Amino acid sequence: MKRISSLDGFRALAIIMVVLTHARLSTGFPVQFRDAMVHGAVGVNVFFVISGFLITTLLLNEQIDKGKINVKHFFIKRAFRILPVALLYLVFVFLWRTRENIGLKDMDIIRGLTFTINFSPGRGSWFIGHYWTLSIEEQFYIFWPAIMIIFRKNLKMMLILLIAYSCIIKALVHHYPILDEITLSSFFSYSDSIFIGALGGIFYIENPGLCQHKILKNYWMQLGAISFFVLFVLLKDAGAASYICVPFANVIIAGATIFLILAYINPSATIIFKLLNSRILTHLGILSYSIYIWQQFFIFGARATWWRTFPNNILVIYLVALGSYYLWEKPFLKLRQLFIGKT
Numbered sequence: 001m002k003r004i005s006s007l008d009g010f011r012a013l014a015i016i017m018v019v020l021t022h023a024r025l026s027t028g029f030p031v032q033f034r035d036a037m038v039h040g041a042v043g044v045n046v047f048f049v050i051s052g053f054l055i056t057t058l059l060l061n062e063q064i065d066k067g068k069i070n071v072k073h074f075f076i077k078r079a080f081r082i083l084p085v086a087l088l089y090l091v092f093v094f095l096w097r098t099r100e101n102i103g104l105k106d107m108d109i110i111r112g113l114t115f116t117i118n119f120s121p122g123r124g125s126w127f128i129g130h131y132w133t134l135s136i137e138e139q140f141y142i143f144w145p146a147i148m149i150i151f152r153k154n155l156k157m158m159l160i161l162l163i164a165y166s167c168i169i170k171a172l173v174h175h176y177p178i179l180d181e182i183t184l185s186s187f188f189s190y191s192d193s194i195f196i197g198a199l200g201g202i203f204y205i206e207n208p209g210l211c212q213h214k215i216l217k218n219y220w221m222q223l224g225a226i227s228f229f230v231l232f233v234l235l236k237d238a239g240a241a242s243y244i245c246v247p248f249a250n251v252i253i254a255g256a257t258i259f260l261i262l263a264y265i266n267p268s269a270t271i272i273f274k275l276l277n278s279r280i281l282t283h284l285g286i287l288s289y290s291i292y293i294w295q296q297f298f299i300f301g302a303r304a305t306w307w308r309t310f311p312n313n314i315l316v317i318y319l320v321a322l323g324s325y326y327l328w329e330k331p332f333l334k335l336r337q338l339f340i341g342k343t
Contacts, residue, residue, distance in 0.1 A: 004057070006264045008285025009276025010050055010257075015288040017043030019317065022299045028310040042233045044133055045193045045250060047292075049257045051137055052197025053204070059148055060205040071145045073340045078141050080336035085329050086134060087113075089293045093127050101302045102127045115139065118186045130296045139187055140194050159199045166192035167247040174246045193254040200258035204265075216263040225263075229256035290321035290329055 017040035023029055024037040063069050090112050097104045108124035111117045112131050115138040123129040151158045166188045173185045180186065203210055215221055229252075235241050236249040264273050275281065284291070298313040298320070307316045 004054070004265050005267055006261070006273065006276040007050060007054065008288075009264075009278070009281040010046060010261060011285035011288040012281040012283075014043035014046035014050070015284060015291050017041070017046070018292065019295050019314065022295060023310055023314060025300050026308060026310040026313055027300070027304060028312075039233050039237055041237075042229075042253060044190075045253050046257050047133065047288075048136070048190065048193035049197035049200070049254050049261070052140070052194035052199075053201040053258065053261060054197075055141070055144065056148070056198040056201030057205055059145060060201065063148075063152075064205070069145055069149055071149075074145050075141070076340055077336060078138075080332050082134065082138065084332040085290055085293050085324060086131070088324070088328060089297075090128075093297065096297075104128060111135075118190075119181075126299075127296055127301075130292065133292075136187055136190055136194070140191060144198070156199065156202055159195050159202070162188075163192050163195045163199075163251060166195070167251060170250075171247040174242070190250070192250050193257075196251065196254040196258055200262060204262060211262050211266040216259070222260065222263055225256040225259040229253055229260075287318075287321045287325050290324040291317060294320045294324060 019040075020037050021040035021043070024034040029037075059069050059074065090109060093102065093104055094109055096102065102125060104125040104127055108117075108120070108128045111120050111124060112128050115131070115135040117123055117128065118132040118135040118139075120132075123132050147158060148155060169179075169183045169185050169188045173180050173183060173189070210216070232245065232249045232252045236245045236253075239245075264270075264276055267273065295317045298308055298317050300308055306312050
């Protein structure tokens with residue numbers, strides 16, 4: 001399947017937000033912007049929406065083209081996509097801890113290898129903590145193909161139930177933290193963004209003309225989606241209107257995100273489409289996974305160095321991700337194609 005227009009642009013915007021959010025902790029970052037940059041954490045929600053959307057469209061297209069979903073091939077494809085860089089970084093920080101006290105314990109490595117960091121108290125060492133997002137995505141990959149096969153005729157209803165469960169669980173655990181483990185809150189408190197992306201993927205595949213609908217093309221509606229996105233990011237981060245934000249903020253943010261994705265994945269002459277598909281954003285979107293994996297190491301640590309000082313560390317993160325993608329990640333993607341074709 002060819003790359004879907006604009007998705008790399010959205011990935012680029014998401015990774016820029018995430019990196020700047022983390023970079024605010026770096027030495028040399030402008031103090032006056034530190035508080036504002038905390039809102040960039042919403043980039044993770046955008047990644048989750050894209051992931052749910054893309055995985056679902058890939059699986060549905062396979063089902064339409066071949067009459068079934070090949071679960072074995074799905075797992076092989078995801079393994080070649082996710083594991084090479086994730087494992088390389090784990091090996092790197094495991095070795096690096098002999099040179100610097102980074103607070104990395106053996107259990108952190110185990111949880112990183114098993115993609116269970118999101119269930120770890122405090123998410124372990126800073127240098128491995130960002131694997132909580134990978135953990136949620138990997139957990140989603142484990143059960144989503146099976147749900148798509150078993151509940152194909154009622155898939156939209158199943159997603160609505162999963163989204164509703166996520167909202168209910170967030171409200172319950174907010175008031176009764178003791179319910180965290182038994183409700184699997186560490187997964188469901190964030191997975192609603194993935195489920196909304198998946199729901200958008202279903203509508204996209206089942207309704208080929210959806211992206212040309214006048215509601216999606218209406219600039220006032222798009223402005224409204226952006227406004228809701230920004231409003232609930234600010235409300236959530238400020239802890240305001242908790243009775244709405246705790247259960248529903250992520251849903252509204254994800255809903256606005258999928259609206260904008262659907263509005264701009266079909267080619268058009270608009271400035272926004274051209275920006276999302278510009279060389280710079282497309283390039284950063286392609287590198288976004290490698291950037292996300294490596295950026296954590298260059299934000300701060302016990303050893304203060306020039307490569308952990310802003311803005312030097314931003315350039316270093318980019319260069320390391322560039323090398324990681326072309327020298328490590330891309331060869332594995334080519335190897336994957338030899339066995340099962342292109343994702």
